[in-house]
Every structure is written in structure tokens, then in C-alpha cells.
Amino acid sequence: MEEKIIIKNLKKEFYDEQRGTVLAVNDLSFTAYSGEIFGLLGPNGAGKTTTLRMMATLMKPHSGNISINGFDTIKDPQNVRKSMGFLSATTALYPRLSPREIITYFANLNGYPEDKTEERVEHLIEYFNITKYADTLSEKLSTGMKQITSIARTIVHDPPVLILDEPSSGLDVIVAQKIHEHILDLRDHGKTVIFSSHNMGEVEKVCDRIGVINNGKLLTTGTLNELREITGKYYMEEIFIYLVQEYETVKQKETGNVND
Ligand SMILES: Nc1ncnc2c1ncn2[C@@H]1O[C@H](COP(=O)(O)OP(=O)(O)OP(=O)(O)O)[C@@H](O)[C@H]1O
Ligand SMILES: [Mg+2]
Structure with a gap:
């Protein structure tokens, strides 16, 4: 697997x-790695969005490095942007454009081959069940319809890396499942997907590895089974609460004992 x-x-x-x-x-x-879905979890204010925004070159780190698809976010932001699709939790759609226009616009903006754009856009419209409202102005769409349109426009240029900030927020279970299927499908095609979420069921279901962050610090990363072993808990919800509320204290005590 490639980093x-x-x-x-x-x-x-x-x-x-x-x-x-x-x-x-x-x-x-x-x-x-390639072919991996990495879930970033953490309480409100933990630093998830800030991390994802730095990965997406929208914000510069004070120190440290980020490499995406072999490109450094500071030295080579253009190639980083070409290599990824970024869905922000606050992504706004152009109110006076329809989903079909928006998705097409982003295909062009991100350099998707012109002769294949129409086919790609129609495929995504059908895949995400957008057909019924594909030509409605986006200002008239519901939260979920806007979110699906945003996801479609994020992946339209078929980048190797996807960075999604709370992609399923505001979606009904049927649409959320569709998004999960799509994320899994992208993973199976070798893409790297990193997303943040507050939905523990979603994380259990789709993530190959999970990173839990609190107060800007990564507490631990691992597969669901590895996190189960570390915490002695079974469900992601219990694992998460344990990691955020007790894990550091337990670790500090252990380290203290070792030093004693
Ligand atoms: N522009 C800013 N100016 C000042 N503080 C900021 C700014 N952006 C983020 N922060 C602070 O950085 C911390 C991390 O915020 P961030 O948005 O990354 O959290 P998050 O993990 O995405 O939380 P949530 O789950 O609520 O989306 C918070 O304390 C937040 O108030
Ligand atoms: Mg956030």
C-alpha cells in the first residue's frame, strides 16, 4: 500500500x-494509505476541521508538514489541490446554479477531460439520485439535496485523495447509506478517503482505520479491533468516550508508575 x-x-x-x-x-x-478509509473522530473543537483545512491547502500550519499524493502542501499546493477533492462542512453552493451546472463547473475547474465531462456528470446525477432536482436552482434545495450535490462536485474529477469534513451530516439514512457505498467503492478502487464524523455507527461501518483526536492531539489510531483491544470496550461509542475522557489519565498514571 502506498502512503x-x-x-x-x-x-x-x-x-x-x-x-x-x-x-x-x-x-x-x-x-x-491508498485503498484506505481513515476516520478522524473527536469532540467539538478537537481540531478536526482545522487539520482537514490545512490538508486542503486552505490554511497554513505553524509548523509540521503535510504530504498529499507525494506533494507538499506548502511547496506544491497546486499539485495537492489537483490530487484531492475537499468537502467542507460549510461548503456553499452557488445559489443561482443547478446541481447539473455546479457539478459540470467543478469538472471543468479541476481539469476533467472535456470530452468525458457530460458522461461523468450524468453518471453522478443518476448514481446519487439527483435526476429529479438536477435542474433546480440550488438555493431551492433541501439540506440533504445540497449535501449530495456538494459530494458529487467534490468527487467529479476522480482524484486519488478525498478529504471530507462530516460528509453525512444532515442526510437521511437512505442517502447516507448511498454515500457510504460510494466511499467504500472509491476505497476499493484504490482511493484514499479521510473523513471526520460524529456518527459512531458510520465510523464502525466504513472506516479501515480510525484516529481519535482531543484538544488538538491525536490520542491513538488503529483499526476498530485494535481500538477495542486498547480500550477494552466494544462499541465505537464506548471506545470514543473512554479515549476522550479516561485514556490520557490512565496513560499518565501508567507512565508515572513506570517512573516510580
Ligand atoms: N479562525 C479561528 N480563530 C480562532 N480560533 C479558531 C479558528 N478556527 C478554529 N478555531 C479554534 O480551533 C479549535 C479547533 O476547531 P475545529 O473547527 O478544528 O474543531 P472540530 O474538531 O472541527 O470541531 P467540530 O466537531 O465542532 O466541527 C477550536 O477551539 C476553535 O474555536
Ligand atoms: Mg469541524
Whole structure:
């Protein structure tokens, strides 16, 4: 398996008037491979979006490195952008354009071969069941319809790496399942998918590996079974709560004992 995402000692600080310096991402390192779905989990404010935005070249780290598909996000942002599709949790659609127009626009923007664009767009419209509202202005669409359109436009150029910030947020179970099927299908075609989620069932179902982050720090990464072994818990929900609330204290105590 090829290393497609390499993150090393990533740090990002923010300053705001009320809180002063906020260490949003604190010495984060992990690797994700081709043909892998990597889930990034963490409580609200843990640093997931900040990490994904730095991967997507929308924000610069204070220190550390990110390599995507062999390209460095600071030295070679253009090639990074060509190599990935990024779905932000706050992705806005052009209100005066329809899903068909938006998906086509992003195919062109990302350099998808012109002679194949129409076929690709029609395929995605059919695949995601967009047909009924494909020509409706996006300002008139429901939350879920907008989200599906956003996902379709994120993957339209068929990039090797997909970075999705809470892709299934606001979706009904049928559509969410469709998205899961699609993510699994992309994985089976060798793509690397990294996504953040608060949905533990979704994470159990689709992730090959899971990273849990809290206060900007990566607590641990592993397969579901590895996390079960580390925590002694079975369900992702229990594993998550344990990791976020107890794991660090337990680890500190253990280290303390070793030093004693
Ligand atoms: N532009 C900014 N200015 C100041 N602080 C920021 C900024 N962006 C993010 N932060 C802070 O960085 C921390 C991490 O935020 P981030 O959005 O990465 O969390 P998250 O894990 O995505 O949370 P959620 O699950 O709620 O989406 C938070 O404390 C947040 O307030
Ligand atoms: Mg977020």
C-alpha cells in the first residue's frame, strides 16, 4: 500500500480576544494509505476541521508538514489541490446554479477531460439520485439535496485523495447509506478517503482505520479491533468516550508508575 497522506508534527495556533492563544492542532502525526478509509473522530473543537483545512491547502500550519499524493502542501499546493477533492462542512453552493451546472463547473475547474465531462456528470446525477432536482436552482434545495450535490462536485474529477469534513451530516439514512457505498467503492478502487464524523455507527461501518483526536492531539489510531483491544470496550461509542475522557489519565498514571 502506498502512503498517500503523510502528516508530521502538525501544529496550528489561533488567537482570539477572549481565549488568547488557542492551540487547535498540537503535534499531530499520522499516515493514510491508498485503498484506505481513515476516520478522524473527536469532540467539538478537537481540531478536526482545522487539520482537514490545512490538508486542503486552505490554511497554513505553524509548523509540521503535510504530504498529499507525494506533494507538499506548502511547496506544491497546486499539485495537492489537483490530487484531492475537499468537502467542507460549510461548503456553499452557488445559489443561482443547478446541481447539473455546479457539478459540470467543478469538472471543468479541476481539469476533467472535456470530452468525458457530460458522461461523468450524468453518471453522478443518476448514481446519487439527483435526476429529479438536477435542474433546480440550488438555493431551492433541501439540506440533504445540497449535501449530495456538494459530494458529487467534490468527487467529479476522480482524484486519488478525498478529504471530507462530516460528509453525512444532515442526510437521511437512505442517502447516507448511498454515500457510504460510494466511499467504500472509491476505497476499493484504490482511493484514499479521510473523513471526520460524529456518527459512531458510520465510523464502525466504513472506516479501515480510525484516529481519535482531543484538544488538538491525536490520542491513538488503529483499526476498530485494535481500538477495542486498547480500550477494552466494544462499541465505537464506548471506545470514543473512554479515549476522550479516561485514556490520557490512565496513560499518565501508567507512565508515572513506570517512573516510580
Ligand atoms: N479562525 C479561528 N480563530 C480562532 N480560533 C479558531 C479558528 N478556527 C478554529 N478555531 C479554534 O480551533 C479549535 C479547533 O476547531 P475545529 O473547527 O478544528 O474543531 P472540530 O474538531 O472541527 O470541531 P467540530 O466537531 O465542532 O466541527 C477550536 O477551539 C476553535 O474555536
Ligand atoms: Mg469541524
